[in-house]
Amino acid sequence: xxxxxxxxxxxxxxxxxxxxxxxxxxxxxxxxxxxxxxxxxxxxxxxxxxxxxxxxxxxxxxxxxxxxxxxxxxxxxxxxxxxxxxxxxxxxxxxxxxxxxxxxxxxxxxxxxxxxxxxxxxxxxxxxxxxxxxxxxxxxxxxxxxxxxxxxxxxxxxxxxxxxxxxxxxxxxxxxxxxxxxxxxxxxxxxxxxxxxxxxxxxxxxxxxxxxxxxxxxxxxxxxxxxxxxxxxxxxxxxxxxxxxxxxxxxxxxxxxxxxxxxxxxxxxxxxxxxxxxxxxxxxxxxxxxxxxxxxxxxxxxxxxxxxxxxxxxxxxxxxxxxxxxxxxxxxxxxxxxxxxxxxxxxxxxxxxxxxxxxxxxxxxxxxxxxxxxxxxxxxxxxxxxxxxxxxxxxxxxxxxxxxxxxxxxxxxxxxxxxxxxxxxxx
Numbered sequence: 001x002x003x004x005x006x007x008x009x010x011x012x013x014x015x016x017x018x019x020x021x022x023x024x025x026x027x028x029x030x031x032x033x034x035x036x037x038x039x040x041x042x043x044x045x046x047x048x049x050x051x052x053x054x055x056x057x058x059x060x061x062x063x064x065x066x067x068x069x070x071x072x073x074x075x076x077x078x079x080x081x082x083x084x085x086x087x088x089x090x091x092x093x094x095x096x097x098x099x100x101x102x103x104x105x106x107x108x109x110x111x112x113x114x115x116x117x118x119x120x121x122x123x124x125x126x127x128x129x130x131x132x133x134x135x136x137x138x139x140x141x142x143x144x145x146x147x148x149x150x151x152x153x154x155x156x157x158x159x160x161x162x163x164x165x166x167x168x169x170x171x172x173x174x175x176x177x178x179x180x181x182x183x184x185x186x187x188x189x190x191x192x193x194x195x196x197x198x199x200x201x202x203x204x205x206x207x208x209x210x211x212x213x214x215x216x217x218x219x220x221x222x223x224x225x226x227x228x229x230x231x232x233x234x235x236x237x238x239x240x241x242x243x244x245x246x247x248x249x250x251x252x253x254x255x256x257x258x259x260x261x262x263x264x265x266x267x268x269x270x271x272x273x274x275x276x277x278x279x280x281x282x283x284x285x286x287x288x289x290x291x292x293x294x295x296x297x298x299x300x301x302x303x304x305x306x307x308x309x310x311x312x313x314x315x316x317x318x319x320x321x322x323x324x325x326x327x328x329x330x331x332x333x334x335x336x337x338x339x340x341x342x343x344x345x346x347x348x349x350x351x352x353x354x355x356x357x358x359x360x361x362x363x364x365x366x367x368x369x370x371x372x373x374x375x376x377x378x379x380x381x382x383x384x385x386x387x388x389x390x391x392x393x394x395x396x397x398x399x400x401x402x403x404x405x406x407x408x409x410x411x412x413x414x415x416x417x418x419x420x421x422x423x424x425x426x427x
Contacts, residue, residue, distance in 0.1 A: 027055040034063040039074040046082045053082045061090040068096035068112065071105035076112075086117045095120050142202055144170070144214035144225055149177060162190055163221075167228055175213060178224040185220040194222050200270060200295050201226070208259030210281060210293035229291060231282025234344070238277055243351030246379045250413050253345050255290035256280060257409060260341065261402035263292075264334045270295070271333070275340035276321040277347065319360035320353055324368040325396055335396040338405070342391030349379045370394060383412050 026045065030052045033041040042063065045052055055063060064084040067076040076096075080086065087095050097117035100108040150169040154177075158165035163180040184190045194217075201212035201224070216223040231237070234252070238244070244252065256275075263270040272279075274294065283289040323339035325332040343354045354373040355363035372392060375385055387408050393399050400408070 026052055027057075030055050030063050031057055031061075031066060034066045034072070034075050034079075035070070037070065037072045037075060039072075039078050042075055043078050046078070050082055053079055053084045054088075059091045062088045062096070064088065064096045065090055065094070065099055068100040068105065068108050069103050071100070071103065071108045073107055073111060076108060080115055086112055086115045087120075089120060093120050142212070142214040143218060144216050144223070146216050146219055146223065149175075149216075149223070149225070162193075170213065170225060174228040174230075176226050176228045178226070180222040182221050185222055191222070194224065197295055198224060203268075204263075204270075204295075206259055206262040208255050208291050209262065210291045226293070229281040229283050229293075231284045231286075233278050234280040234282065234290065234348075235277035237282060238347060238351065243377060243379070244348045246349070246416060249345070249348040249379070250409060250416065251288075252280075252290050252348060253341075254406065254409050254413070256292060256341060256344065257402050257405045259290075259292040260337055261406055264337070264402055269334055272337050272340075273326075274318060274321075275337050275344070276318045277344060278318075280344065319364035320355065322364045322367075323396065324394055327364045327368040332396060335399045338391050338399040338402065339396070341402075341405070342388050343373075345384075345388055345391070346373050346375075349384070350375075350377045381412070381415075383408070383415070387412070 026049065030042060030045050033045065053063065062084065064076060064079045064086070065088065066072075067079060086097070089095055094102075095118060097109065097112040097119045100112060101119055148170055151166065152169075154166050154168040156164050157167050157176065162184055163178060166177045166179060168175055168177045180190060180194060198212075198215045198217065204212060210229065211227040213225045213227060215225060243249075260272070260275070263272065272292065272295065275292070279292065279294040281291050281293050283291060319327075321340040321343045323332065323336040326336055346354050350373070355366060355371065358366060372389075375388075380388075387400075387405065390398065390400055391405065
């Protein structure tokens, strides 16, 4: 094919691509206005383009699914008037009626049945996927009797909005206990998140992942028990020591990457979604070994193929280490953890948090707009700098996998042992 032919073909594709992009934008718009219960805006969009009544999101949910879940009668009537499929099924095989029944929207149930709506699926899916795994079998293997936990000499090592982390003792062994606040022990969503974290942790076995020991799920307060790591977290270590020497930084980076490579292995990929120094723990005070912890925001995804991407909750995790696609509420995959890893690697070698002259939210906003931290440390070799830049690439598809990161870090470590340039820093 000649150059002129290739050029004309490309220009012919451009309007089609623009049209596809506009279609995606309008799809988001009708779903958004439906969610906001704005019947007038929904009607205006449908007057302009009636096909939008069949719009689908990443979970195959239509505007009528959204209206039914929330009980927005006027919006639902408008959608039905413009030809909405009353029995459309989402990715969980739920119909709008199943959603209305699950959410106990009785008026909506009556309306949909008037238009021959039928009920399939799980009686209400909501907008996020349900946890992939069913309730765990052999619960007796890990259910802990709270009587066995000794809080005599305990102390709080961390606090969150849902509870606190306490250093306690279990059968004579120091442990970390994540205890849900008693006032939240009956909250349906808190219980769901707690069980989700247990479902994840019980399956994890790796030297660079904090070891799950058991949980209290049958009595209150709910508690999750893991090994206690005496060295504290990487955040505190960096706060006290500043920049790490290159040997330590590379060894730490290898430990994090090994743990993450294990989590990212298909077909059951676990996306951490909140990888940051506070969630990386030092095994002991000698700081010679790291483990990745705190899986409260993690997602277990059963991957159908290696290029699957997901529409998950936007702005999940901590702003300073947050990938641009998460901040922008775009679809994303496991490469969000690779971006966070780059920010941690930068901080270990520089001593300061990434974009430290900005508040966390502003740092995330600037990063989403293309800004990246400036390399100042003399410890950054060309290979390390190139790896970091690849890991925080704005295009998540260009970021390397953790298996590739491990190979590149091993080569950098080998070179450190033979290159005299490094010896002045590591002696």
